[in-house]
Amino acid sequence: MAENTIQQTAPQSTEVTATEATREPERFVTPPVDIYETKEGLTVVADLPGAAPETIGIDVEDGVLTIKAPVAEDAPREAVYREFALVSYFRQFQLGEKIDQGAIRADARNGVLTLHLPFAEKAKPRRVAVATG
Amino acid sequence: MLGTNPFRELDLLRREVDRLFEGFASPPNRAAFLPGRAARSYPLINLYETADEVLVEALAPGVDPKSLEVTLQENALLIAGEKPRPAGEIAQEAWHRNERAAGRFLRQVKLPTAVDQDKVAADYRNGILTVRLQKSEAARPRRIAINAA
Numbered sequence: 478m479a480e481n482t483i484q485q486t487a488p489q490s491t492e493v494t495a496t497e498a499t500r501e502p503e504r505f506v507t508p509p510v511d512i513y514e515t516k517e518g519l520t521v522v523a524d525l526p527g528a529a530p531e532t533i534g535i536d537v538e539d540g541v542l543t544i545k546a547p548v549a550e551d552a553p554r555e556a557v558y559r560e561f562a563l564v565s566y567f568r569q570f571q572l573g574e575k576i577d578q579g580a581i582r583a584d585a586r587n588g589v590l591t592l593h594l595p596f597a598e599k600a601k602p603r604r605v606a607v608a609t610g
Numbered sequence: 611m612l613g614t615n616p617f618r619e620l621d622l623l624r625r626e627v628d629r630l631f632e633g634f635a636s637p638p639n640r641a642a643f644l645p646g647r648a649a650r651s652y653p654l655i656n657l658y659e660t661a662d663e664v665l666v667e668a669l670a671p672g673v674d675p676k677s678l679e680v681t682l683q684e685n686a687l688l689i690a691g692e693k694p695r696p697a698g699e700i701a702q703e704a705w706h707r708n709e710r711a712a713g714r715f716l717r718q719v720k721l722p723t724a725v726d727q728d729k730v731a732a733d734y735r736n737g738i739l740t741v742r743l744q745k746s747e748a749a750r751p752r753r754i755a756i757n758a759a
Binding site: 530 | 654656657670671673674675700704706708734
């Protein structure tokens with residue numbers, strides 16, 4: 478029984494990491510995401526608080542989807558009490574063959590980025606009629 | 611509780627302890643980021659104070675602005691709202707990842723000084739709520755003239 482249940486809670490990344498394979502001094506955090514599948518394709522929802530929609534960069538290169546969002550540095554104010562600091566966001570996903578990479582749509586609102594990744598036509602399920610003699 | 615992984619629980623505990631001690635040693639320049647599911651106060655806040663005003667910043671992405679309620683009562687600021695789940699019915703097996711938290715939240719923030727109950731401005735932009743409060747006259751610093759003989 479237990480083996481068949483899917484763990485819904487994925488570990489949260491609270492670590493600040495440098496992007497691999499680059500020497501960029503900038504640091505990034507991995508934003509939490511929801512990914513779910515519909516008949517039309519995949520939907521990716523990412524929390525990017527503090528990132529202005531026009532500065533969010535979404536790239537697809539060699540089948541890798543990259544979400545990168547720079548965040549304006551905090552104004553140099555003295556905080557009396559501080560629980561968070563804004564750091565730029567960075568996350569990458571490998572896209573499967575099924576995704577139509579040219580038809581990805583993105584929408585950002587209230588600090589949340591929503592990406593629609595439609596399946597390519599040939600990958601959509603198709604019902605095959607069975608001929609009866 | 612068949613599904614719980616004890617190692618994951620331990621890891622979460624370790625992180626929570628790390629977070630608690632972080633503030634003492636150094637300012638949290640690594641982002642204390644919004645782990646949705648850990649049991650902790652939500653939204654995370656920053657509090658700034660200048661000579662004239664108190665500024666409260668809350669990290670609350672994806673909240674419907676209409677559901678957001680900010681109430682000021684005496685010296686306490688109450689922030690309430692709801693972060694909706696993705697719309698529509700999504701079958702359990704359709705999820706590939708589910709890391710974002712959702713649901714109603716409520717947090718009370720005690721303010722460090724008395725504030726003017728009428729001059730409050732709240733602004734929600736890019737998932738960050740900023741509440742700007744004016745200090746009350748009595749709480750502002752005042753320069754005292756010195757009489758020299």
